[in-house]
Amino acid sequence: MKLNSVRLTNFRQHAQTEITLGTGLTGIIGPNGAGKTTILEAIAWALYGNPAIRGNRESIRFMGAGARAPVEVELDFELGSHRYRVVRGLTSAEVYLDGSDSPVANSITAVTELMQRRLGMSLSEFFHTYFTGQKELSVMAAMTPARRGQFLSRVLGYEKLRIAQDLTRDKRNRVRSAIDGMQRGMPDPEAILRALAEAASRKEEAEARAQQAAHRGAVRQREMMAIEPRWEMVQRQREQSAQLLTQITVAEEKEAALHRDTERITRELEGVQAARSQLDSLREAIEPLFALNVELQALNTLYREEGRRKTLLEAEAALREEIARLEERHTRIERAPALEEEETLELEKKRAELEDAQGLLEARRTEWVRDRQEAQTKREALRQQYSELKHQRDRVVALGEDGECPTCSRPLGGSLHTVVEHLDEMLETVNVDGSYYKARVEQLEQMPEDVQQLDEKRRTLMQEVGTLERRLAKVQLAVQELGTIVRDIAAKQQRQVQMQRDIARIPAGYDPARHADVIAEVDRLTPMEAEAARFQAMLEREPQLKLEQTRIAQEIMRVQSTLGTLRTRRAQISFTEKDFNELKADYDRVRMELQESKVAAARAQEQVSSATAAMAAAQEAAEDLKKKVAELDVLQTDRRLHDELDRAFSDLRTDLNYQLRPELSELASAFLSELTDARYTEMELDDQYNIVILEDGIPKPVLSGGEEDLANLVLRLAISQMIAERAGQNFSLLILDEVFGSLDEARRLNVVELLRGLQDRFEQVILITHIEPVREGVDRVISVRYDADRGCSIVTESEGGGAEIGVGEELEPIAGERGARVRPRLPEESLEAGAA
Incomplete structure (x- = not known):
């Protein structure tokens, strides 16, 4: 893998940074916090995405960038025979x-998966292969032997075998738990066989009992069929007899009722004859009743x-009294408006006098308080002065002529008596003044007589003003009441006139005695009128009663005929009833025995069903046991398989760990031979993973500081070589981040020279450090510094061993040649790029 260039836009403190990386030894140099490691973080983020960054995704945005400013890293690198350009935001x-101008992957997930697939490494493997972080060269030296073996297994990917073995053991434990649970949950086979035999026996016994119950039921059914027709016939006869008896009883009751109706009609006809004889006399008696009702x-x-x-006369009298009372009140308060003006003028005059008296009182009281306060202040000052003078005199007398003058601080000598006399005079003067102010304070403790007189006058005026205010309030209320009284008198006089009109329209001539006589006569004649009406109704019902008498006689003859037939x-x-009771007892006995036989048959059939269900359950349990035994066999096979797989993983890890030290020793020996020009050709890792360098086949007991750095470096290179070979990649890139630690200058230069010796094997070596003198030993320098004014990192490039190009100028890399060739970028361009 070879890195060609990287461009950072608004990535952490890099606002706009573009770097071209060539072959050879390149140093990225700058103070701590300038943003050197951020360049490597950007490379890893371009390849592997967010898992490669420190913090969360939002933390990588440049603080000075706008909300919509792009955050982007563009990485150009070569891998195998292909050249890739990754752009990630x-x-x-x-x-x-x-x-190509067309992307082969264009989403975050697709790009990450493609890069991991092409590199053949996970993020951890990539870092352990190409990156060596701060203080990692000597990290193994501080570990215990067991920790060293775990560290090598982890960086070489052997941890995956441990993870796989842990998964295998987890699966085996789950299988074992399933086997234990199934074995605990499986029933006893012998118990299932016993249950099956018992269910078969119960089924045979239940079927036999069911057959016996069915036979008894058939016998009782035949008996029921023989007695049931006789029972039904006697029930019908009994019902017919009861119906006829009921009909006879109803007819007899109807006959008795008809006889009672005949007697009632006879009595009513006799009453009609008596009413006819009394009706004429009643009509004559009630003839005046109509005229009396009208009257x-x-x-x-x-x-x-x-x-x-x-009622109206009483109301009119009360209204007349109310009008008289209001007119009397109106007479009393009709001078209220004039009184209001007089009282107002008097009140204003008194208020003016009160204000004058109060102002004079406040001025005199203020003068008295000021004099008293001034006297108290003077008295306190004189007290303090007297105390200080008394203290000075006592001190001067005590010290005598050797003492110092309290004024000029010179020795008193013969002036002692003069100073003492002067102090006594001052004490006497202060004492006299103090007595005066003491008397003055005591004199001013009591309020002066003129102030008391002014205060008394003020209180008298305040009482008079209060009295006038209350009188004015009463007068003002009377003024308001005066208007209300005038309106009330007018309204009530109008109501009085209306009442007098209503009284005049009421008719006269009411006679209470005649009224009482008429009421008494009407009350006497009204019952007689009701009696006459009742008699008239009886006369009107006489034809109807005779017809009803004839009908009832005919109905009696018909009912008597029906009774004879019934x-x-x-x-x-x-x-x-005796035959019915005997047959009923026989029927009930047969019915009861038949019901009992049916119940016994149903119970026997239920037992057969229960035994059949128990038989089916026992058979199902036997089948379920057979299935569980088969499942248990499968789980046992699976457990044996995972036991064997666990042993295989253990053996494989043992073999890999056994091969690890020889393979690492061989690779490290090759690097060591190249770096030392074959002075040292062999390096081994002992059982404790300690580094042993052999010189002419003999282990060196003590390593110098440079030899120890060299050994740590070749061991780290050997580890990276093994990771790269397992990933199928060419190990041509090496990035070392702050590997010098606390090395002195000589040992740092020694490590740089060792790295220069690896150029035949590593095409590209990038060294990141904050130590400035290292720039003398590298092929080219990329300087990184933080510009506090612009708030971003500034990157410049120069040839190794020399100064930077320009002061405050940035360099724009130009790709295409071996090494890094740069041209100056104007400050204006740098400023615009940083602002973007």
Whole structure:
């Protein structure tokens, strides 16, 4: 595999970077964090997609790029006899083959699968083959022997065998669990055979009992067939006798009812004769009733109107009193508007006096508070001054002539008495002033008399203003009430006139005594009128009663004839209750025995069905046991197969691990011979996977620092060679990322020289480092630095061993020749590319 060029657009800190990679030893040099390893990450992302990046997909977008700016990596490389160009973005990917304009794959998944298929490596195998990361050259030296073997197995892909073996063991464990579960769930074969024999025996016994029950049922059926006709006949006779008896009873009851009706009609005809004799006298008595009813209706109307007159008179009297009360109230408050104006003027005058008094009070009170505060402040200041002077005097007296002057800090000497006297005078002055301000404070503690008088005047004025405000409120309410009273008087006077008109229209002439007499006479004659009406109705029913009397007599003759016929028919039926009871007992006995035989037959048949079902269940259990035995045999075979497969995987891993050290030693020996010009021709890995270099067939007991670096390098190359051979690829590319670690300058140059010695085997070697002196030993240099002003990485190219081309200029690679040939790119172009 050979990398030709890579172009990064808005990929992490690379806004616009394009690099042409040639053959030979190329150094990618720059400080930590400049974006060197990001170039390798972009190459891996172009080939394998998102699994190859650090973080998530959204984290690779350049921070300075716009929301719609493209994120893209374009990788051009050769593999075998073909040249590939891979273009991958966040949401798209394409692969072009041998310079074609049409992609051979044009989706993210298709491109990733195509690259993995053509390279023949997974992402992990690709990294372990072509990439050597930071500090990986000496990584095995820090491991234990067991960890070294696991590390080699993992990077060479032997872990796949372990994973396959683990899957095989999981499947074998599941098969074993299935076998254990099936064996625990399988029934006992002997128990199934016993159940089958018992079911057959139960079926034979049940069938015998069913035959016996069927025979008993047939005998009872014949007895029932013999007695059932006799029973049905006696039941019919009994029913006919009961029906005739019922009909006779109904006819006798009907005959008795007809006789009662005859007696009732006779009594009613006698009552008609008595009513005819009383009706004429009743008609004469109730003749005035109609005129009395007419008069009563007129009197009732006058009675209602008289009640309405009384109600209206009472309401009119109450309304007259209300009008008089309102007119009296109107007289009392008709001066309210004039009083309102007078009270308002008086209130405004008092309020002005209150404001003046309050202003004067506040000014005088403020003056008093200020004087008191000033006196207290002066007194406190004098107290503090007195304390300080007393302290100075005591200190001066205590120190004597050797003390310092409190003013000029010079020794007092003979001036002690003068200073003390001066301090005493000052103390006396402060004491006198303090006594004055003490008396002044005590004097000002009580409110001055003029302030008290002003405060009393203010309270008096406030009370007078409050009284005037309340009087004004009452007057204003009276003004509002005055308008309401005028309207109420007018409305009530109008209602009074209407009431007087209604009273005048009510008719007069109501006589309570006549009203009571008429009511009493109507109450006396009304029952007599009802009695006369009843008698008249009885006279009108006389023809109907006579017709009904004749009809009832005819009906009695017909019912008596029917009774004779029914009694004769009942006497002709040969039925006795004794014969019926004896035959009923025989029938019930036979019916009961027949029912019992049917129940016994059904129970016996149910036992036969149960025994048959048990027989079928036992046979089914036997068949199920046979199937489970067959399934168990299959599972046992599958278990033996997975046991053998597990042993085979173990043997294969053992063989591969056994062959691993000799094969790695052989490949490493070849690299070692080339790098040392055949000084050292043999290198081995011992049982602990430690590196052993042989010189003339003799192991070297101690390796120098350079020899140790060399040994680690050839071992890493041998591992990569094995991975490439297993993938079917030519091992022509080697990428080393920060492999120097903490090596000193001499050992770093030694490793670079060793890498230069591999050019015959490795066509393309890329060395990534932050160590600047390494540029002297490589064929070409790709410098990477981070521009803080532009917020992106800047990539420049130069020949190995020299300075960069230009200051602040970028180089545009030109492909087509061995090595990297560049031309300067103008700063304006670089700025535009970074902004994109």
